[in-house]
């Protein structure tokens with residue numbers, strides 16, 4: 001197979017400029033796959049329209065949710081909250097032929113494969129705290145004082161869990177069981193909206209934001225689960241880094257005000273596997 005495994009995230013299609021970028025997003029060959037690592041949009045209908053469009057173009061589309069998909073936005077006719085909203089997104093993906101964290105992990109069969117492509121929904125648990133503090137409460141207080149508060153606090157409801165960290169920990173438990181049962185001979189591409197390790201958040205403009213960006217409990221997953229590459233988004237700082245010898249790819253498009261100031265313009269997708 002001669003195609004490539006591409007990845008994108010943070011398409012944020014509520015912005016007209018981003019919809020134009022998505023309209024131009026095309027595979028390079030009939031065998032290309034596309035990973036969509038969350039933050040497609042805020043509204044259920046926008047998320048569905050975009051994933052359906054991408055699935056019409058790419059032979060396989062693999063989605064993992066971001067925080068924006070999980071928001072219950074006041075202008076969304078779909079008023080489901082928390083786990084119910086996630087389950088509705090998964091059903092919508094299945095209706096449109098898009099793979100989710102709830103499906104069997106597909107095997108990328110390319111020349112540099114095979115690798116197991118693993119979309120993850122893990123959320124965060126406030127363990128990437130402001131340095132020097134010892135509790136979520138203290139860390140959140142500092143964020144509020146600095147005026148750096150993720151909108152998730154208002155719109156990402158954890159129902160039926162008591163809080164977002166409990167939902168995160170439940171997801172970690174379920175996901176660990178599935179990953180432990182995968183073929184130990186197969187390498188993986190781990191895909192999570194939030195980075196699996198904290199290091200990428202070291203370059204955040206507002207360091208207080210890190211607490212909404214992941215969990216310490218996945219710090220060794222790229223090694224434990226044999227990652228050939230780890231794909232993430234959320235930070236809107238697209239780049240390639242290596243941790244413990246493993247390639248991490250932040251694949252986000254980001255907001256127009258972010259990509260418009262880059263001389264290279266918008267970079268809507270990155271090649272993760274496959275030859276140019």
Ligand SMILES: [Fe+2]
Pocket residue numbers: 010012039066234235236254
């Ligand atoms: Fe985003």
Ligand SMILES: [Fe+2]
Pocket residue numbers: 039066067068193233234235
């Ligand atoms: Fe995000």
